[in-house]
Amino acid sequence: xxxxxxxxxxxxxxxxxxxxxxxxxxxxxxxxxxxxxxxxxxxxxxxxxxxxxxxxxxxxxxxxxxxxxxxxxxxxxxxxxxxxxxxxxxxxxxxxxxxxxxxxxxxxxxxxxxxxxxxxxxxxxxxxxxxxxxxxxxxxxxxxxxxxxxxxxxxxxxxxxxxxxxxxxxxxxxxxxxxxxxxxxxxxxxxxxxxxxxxxxxxxxxxxxxxxxxxxxxxxxxxxxxxxxxxxxxxxxxxxxxxxxxxxxxxxxxxxxxxxxxxxxxxxxxxxx
Amino acid sequence: xxxxxxxxxxxxxxxxxxxxxxxxxxxxxxxxxxxxxxxxxxxxxxxxxxxxxxxxxxxxxxxxxxxxxxxxxxxxxxxxxxxxxxxxxxxxxxxxxxxxxxxxxxxxxxxxxxxxxxxxxxxxxxxxxxxxxxxxxxxxxxxxxxxxxxxxxxxxxxxxxxxxxxxxxxxxxxxxxxxxxxxxxxxxxxxxxxxxxxxxxxxxxxxxxxxxxxxxxxxxxxxxxxxxxxxxxxxxxxxxxxxxxxxxxxxxxxxxxxxxxxxxxxxxxx
Amino acid sequence: xxxxxxxxxxxxxxxxxxxxxxxxxxxxxxxxxxxxxxxxxxxxxxxxxxxxxxxxxxxxxxxxxxxxxxxxxxxxxxxxxxxxxxxxxxxxxxxxxxxxxxxxxxxxxxxxxxxxxxxxxxxxxxxxxxxxxxxxxxxxxxxxxxxxxxxxxxxxxxxxxxxxxxxxxxxxxxxxxxxxxxxxxxxxxxxxxxxxxxxxxxxxxxxxxxxxxxxxxxxxxxxxxxxxxxxxxxxxxxxxxxxxxxxxxxxxxxxxxxxxxxxxxxxxxxxxxxxxxxxxxxxxxxxxxxxxxxxxxxxxxxxxxxxxxxxxxxxxxx
Numbered sequence: 100x101x102x103x104x105x106x107x108x109x110x111x112x113x114x115x116x117x118x119x120x121x122x123x124x125x126x127x128x129x130x131x132x133x134x135x136x137x138x139x140x141x142x143x144x145x146x147x148x149x150x151x152x153x154x155x156x157x158x159x160x161x162x163x164x165x166x167x168x169x170x171x172x173x174x175x176x177x178x179x180x181x182x183x184x185x186x187x188x189x190x191x192x193x194x195x196x197x198x199x200x201x202x203x204x205x206x207x208x209x210x211x212x213x214x215x216x217x218x219x220x221x222x223x224x225x226x227x228x229x230x231x232x233x234x235x236x237x238x239x240x241x242x243x244x245x246x247x248x249x250x251x252x253x254x255x256x257x258x259x260x261x262x263x264x265x266x267x268x269x270x271x272x273x274x275x276x277x278x279x280x281x282x283x284x285x286x287x288x289x290x291x292x293x294x295x296x297x298x299x300x301x302x303x304x305x306x307x308x309x310x311x312x313x314x315x316x317x318x319x320x321x322x323x324x325x326x327x328x329x330x331x332x333x334x335x336x337x338x339x340x341x342x343x344x345x346x347x348x349x350x351x352x353x354x355x356x357x358x359x360x361x362x363x364x365x366x367x368x369x370x371x372x
Numbered sequence: 373x374x375x376x377x378x379x380x381x382x383x384x385x386x387x388x389x390x391x392x393x394x395x396x397x398x399x400x401x402x403x404x405x406x407x408x409x410x411x412x413x414x415x416x417x418x419x420x421x422x423x424x425x426x427x428x429x430x431x432x433x434x435x436x437x438x439x440x441x442x443x444x445x446x447x448x449x450x451x452x453x454x455x456x457x458x459x460x461x462x463x464x465x466x467x468x469x470x471x472x473x474x475x476x477x478x479x480x481x482x483x484x485x486x487x488x489x490x491x492x493x494x495x496x497x498x499x500x501x502x503x504x505x506x507x508x509x510x511x512x513x514x515x516x517x518x519x520x521x522x523x524x525x526x527x528x529x530x531x532x533x534x535x536x537x538x539x540x541x542x543x544x545x546x547x548x549x550x551x552x553x554x555x556x557x558x559x560x561x562x563x564x565x566x567x568x569x570x571x572x573x574x575x576x577x578x579x580x581x582x583x584x585x586x587x588x589x590x591x592x593x594x595x596x597x598x599x600x601x602x603x604x605x606x607x608x609x610x611x612x613x614x615x616x617x618x619x620x621x622x623x624x625x626x627x628x629x630x631x632x633x634x635x636x637x638x639x640x641x642x
Numbered sequence: 643x644x645x646x647x648x649x650x651x652x653x654x655x656x657x658x659x660x661x662x663x664x665x666x667x668x669x670x671x672x673x674x675x676x677x678x679x680x681x682x683x684x685x686x687x688x689x690x691x692x693x694x695x696x697x698x699x700x701x702x703x704x705x706x707x708x709x710x711x712x713x714x715x716x717x718x719x720x721x722x723x724x725x726x727x728x729x730x731x732x733x734x735x736x737x738x739x740x741x742x743x744x745x746x747x748x749x750x751x752x753x754x755x756x757x758x759x760x761x762x763x764x765x766x767x768x769x770x771x772x773x774x775x776x777x778x779x780x781x782x783x784x785x786x787x788x789x790x791x792x793x794x795x796x797x798x799x800x801x802x803x804x805x806x807x808x809x810x811x812x813x814x815x816x817x818x819x820x821x822x823x824x825x826x827x828x829x830x831x832x833x834x835x836x837x838x839x840x841x842x843x844x845x846x847x848x849x850x851x852x853x854x855x856x857x858x859x860x861x862x863x864x865x866x867x868x869x870x871x872x873x874x875x876x877x878x879x880x881x882x883x884x885x886x887x888x889x890x891x892x893x894x895x896x897x898x899x900x901x902x903x904x905x906x907x908x909x910x911x912x913x914x915x916x917x918x919x920x921x922x923x924x925x926x927x928x929x930x931x932x933x934x935x936x937x938x939x940x941x942x943x944x945x946x947x948x949x950x951x952x953x954x955x956x957x958x959x960x
Contacts, residue, residue: 113944155887158882303387341402356412
């Protein structure tokens with residue numbers, strides 16, 4: 100360590116450091132898309148950045164020769180395959196770099212042509228500063244460094260990103276409706292049940308993944324839904340994504356927040372956009 | 373308002389809720405709360421049990437209205453109210469299956485799909501919670517409490533000595549009369565109030581607010597917090613408007629309502 | 643490349659860039675009576691808390707004709723020409739037809755529409771395109787730094803790097819770097835001003851936490867993709883696909899490696915890395931899978947920074 104390192108932080112010392120040439124090689128290097136503040140938050144809960152890691156997966160499906168009942172399943176399977184390949188790719192990379200996890204992971208799902216779909220993930224791999232004995236499965240999470248810090252201080256740790264997918268396709272209108280017999284201002288129970296069940300199935304698949312990881316729960320669940328594509332407007336896909344968490348041995352740790360009055364904050368609306 | 377028909381939850385919902393048990397008798401929880409909201413709910417003495425939801429797809433038809441008459445369209449009001457109540461009731465039933473004391477962070481959404489011109493899906497989603505100390509938090513109707521407050525607001529509310537009772541809402545679909553040709557011409561070039569319009573909007577808002585307050589009274593609430601008044605034309609065109617009032621009915625649970633004095637700060641980050 | 647490293651080579655482009663270098667270095671002789679800056683009020687306040695003052699808004703521009711494996715990139719990123727074999731870097735992989743169709747008479751690069759060759763695909767690293775992008779960024783950043791030196795700055799904060807087709811249409815790209823020069827009143831000049839893409843507030847935190855920015859680093863990776871039948875979305879061969887993910891991962895890995903190679907010459911860590919993946923369309927259905935990574939190389943200059951130990955607070959909103 101050069102003697103300059105013991106000086107107090109300040110602009111003079113910082114600029115002085117830039118006047119002497121850098122000697123590469125005698126310190127551990129890292130690459131991260133986080134800010135320095137976020138790196139310090141990680142350091143305070145015992146993690147340091149290692150490198151950028153990424154994963155990618157692509158899958159396609161066959162819209163021909165299938166009946167409408169199986170269409171949804173095939174598309175759902177393609178989504179799950181693409182996501183799964185990206186996730187196992189990034190976890191493999193974590194193993195290779197002897198990292199313990201990846202935080203603030205970017206998770207993108209992009210449709211290409213009608214039946215092609217690509218999933219990509221990218222984030223900063225982190226390593227525990229004091230290596231534990233237990234060789235735990237590395238985790239991947241979309242939680243920001245700040246939320247990761249908070250979660251660990253609150254007595255939990257992330258165990259991985261968990262995903263559930265389901266697709267439902269159904270006839271646009273029932274026979275009665277197309278004849279104009281449907282009652283106005285009444286519930287359409289078939290459609291209600293179809294969408295309701297599909298949503299539940301996506302949640303169930305996600306929960307099963309979390310149970311497979313031995314997690315205690317899942318936080319920041321996002322339930323996305325959208326029509327499958329322009330041709331199949333009568334099919335809706337549901338994707339549930341969340342971060343599975345483990346409760347630590349001591350359980351929930353009190354954070355005891357303090358009330359604060361910010362003088363420039365806007366209230367956010369929570370409903371009915 | 374009419375009674376809501378009791379509906380069985382879909383089989384998939386019951387299966388998901390029952391299968392969330394993990395070995396050791398505990399239950400896997402799921403939640404769409406953010407990390408800090410989730411930790412605050414724990415901090416407030418509640419355990420999250422699971423994400424619960426309910427939905428209802430409704431055929432919202434038209435009701436004949438007179439061009440020049442301002443009036444409530446009661447069939448549409450009824451439809452908009454019932455569809456939301458159905459979604460909320462199903463969400464509450466899911467929470468019941470989990471043995472919850474309440475539901476926090478409830479969101480109400482309306483989705484329109486391409487396949488249905490005049491159909492809309494009403495969705496209610498929230499996180500079911502249970503008190504850690506085993507005390508009961510159910511409301512006057514014996515149902516789990518519901519609230520659209522965020523995790524932060526929920527914690528703050530409890531610290532201020534209030535407990536949420538239920539999400540209360542009132543709605544009114546109103547047709548605002550078009551102006552007559554003569555009236556338009558007479559007012560041309562002058563700045564003047566259009567008393568009929570003013571009166572119509574007043575009337576519709578008051579009806580929505582009154583219905584919301586009636587719901588709160590039924591829950592024996594001391595007050596309503598976080599009221600939002602939303603006006604939307606949905607698929608009806610500009611002269612037919614839904615006025616929706618929604619908020620969380622609360623009751624006092626302590627004699628004093630003292631919040632520690634907040635530290636005033638100004639953030640420099642934006 | 644790393645700009646602003648005290649030991650890195652000069653930024654002045656050689657005459658190789660067609661003699662526009664001199665012109666570009668003296669774009670307009672602005673008389674600087676007052677300083678300008680694109681900092682927000684909060685950013686400017688943060689910079690001043692550190693002990694620096696804004697010295698002026700500085701920028702650098704370079705318009706480049708891009709080259710790619712197999713020739714120039716033409717049109718609005720569309721273009722002519724497939725790659726020439728061996729023109730790229732190290733990586734290449736072939737993806738035969740998923741239907742196992744045989745191709746008679748060798749492989750037709752670029753594909754002939756409708757023929758069996760259209761079922762055949764390959765990935766090949768496009769080091770030529772990566773190098774031409776790297777050069778464009780190097781020129782723009784070098785000119786930004788020269789403007790900063792001219793106003794006597796110690797550094798530039800909030801550097802933005804933009805990349806677009808503004809001028810011309812035949813495979814040209816405009817590289818644009820901008821930021822706010824800052825100086826330390828009374829401080830001796832640095833061998834070369836530091837550059838960072840961190841905002842004013844993040845720069846303040848960086849200094850307070852014992853790190854100093856050493857320079858901006860850019861990494862570029864590119865893979866030319868000639869899709870096989872499956873990667874074109876032929877629905878008679880559905881299933882999981884290797885070609886597209888491999889192209890993305892290799893392009894990202896090359897960008898990461900060139901970023902690291904440059905950044906670690908001047909500092910031990912890279913923070914604030916911004917990643918951009920994009921596809922540049924080429925002949926027919928082929929494309930260049932491109933990744934650009936921009937980050938700030940940092941050096942730790944002090945280990946005496948106090949612990950953050952943040953206190954949880956709950957804002958009471960109005």
